[in-house]
Amino acid sequence: MGDPAGIGPELMAGVLNLPESCADAGVLAIGDRRVLAKGEAALGISLDIETLPRDAAPPQPEPGRPIFYDMGNLDPANLPAATASAIGGRSALENFGLALDLAREGKVDAITFVPFNKEALRLGGNPFDDEMSFAADRLGHSGTVAEFNVVDNLWNARVTSHVPLRDVADLITEERLLEHLDLAVRALKEAGFERPRIAVAALNPHAGDGGSFGREEIDVIEPTVRKAQALAQTQGFAVEGPYPSDTVFVRARDGHFDAVLTMFHDQGQIAIKLLGFDRGITVLSGFAVPITTPAHGTAYDIAGKGIARLEPTRLAFNMAKQMAASRK
Known part of the structure; x- marks a missing residue:
């Protein structure tokens, strides 16, 4: 889960709600379950997903049975709405950091994140210009990306x-x-x-x-x-x-x-x-695992309205699965 004040929670909920998303891969979703619930509410859906606490051993999800890893790191009641904030950026960095740690340990084959906000990441403690540099540092990667x-x-x-x-x-x-x-x-x-x-x-x-x-x-x-x-x-x-x-x-x-x-x-x-802003995705390459995300931003102006286009996130997630399968 990326920036919690944008459209990310509803994008994550929407993708997890698609049967195709989890049918051919073991899917581990990382974030705060309370924030995901806000995304579900925006879409008018209720996910049937197993939830594990942050202190549980890293799970090994199976195809067709996604698992939500509840970081418990953000009470939505404390989050400034539709704006970049330190608390939102900090939670996004923690979520991404765990995904990268799992990748470094060989426990995941690919990562997809819903949009970050660079200002929020900086306010939340990111010492780098962008999430790609953060990922390189966390993964201990010194090569070209x-x-x-x-x-x-x-x-x-x-x-x-x-x-x-x-x-x-x-x-x-x-x-x-x-x-x-x-x-x-x-x-x-x-x-x-x-x-x-x-x-x-x-x-x-x-x-x-x-x-x-x-x-x-x-x-x-x-x-x-x-x-x-x-x-x-x-x-x-x-x-x-x-x-x-x-x-x-x-x-x-x-x-x-x-x-x-x-x-x-x-x-x-x-x-x-x-050529296609509403269909674009971004791929970060050169790392030990492929990392993908929709190419658009956090769209604070429509956050929580349930009208964000799901297609770029779906395509980004499918690209991550395809690239991971190719490597394996």
């Missing part, structure tokens, strides 16, 4: 993420490009793509127009793509580019590519969210 956004089977990977725009050009290196291309290939294969087709976006307008608007394409991006193409046949993927970023997603939308590797955050985020 990446955040992918997915809409209708079209993936967006990126070479840089939560960094100032002024720093992006200096971070576009052969090493980073190859690292994030490799992560994308592995994640796509886990998601069911037998031979992923990846387009690489340029950094500058018109792909630099022969050096007229920057040399990153000439000096770094194109040579790296050519180097990757030499590996692609033996490693089972295809890569092309660099393509101007204002047209590459049109090509991908029309079926020419399975993924686009962009150079910075909004270069891909804007395109993906325009």
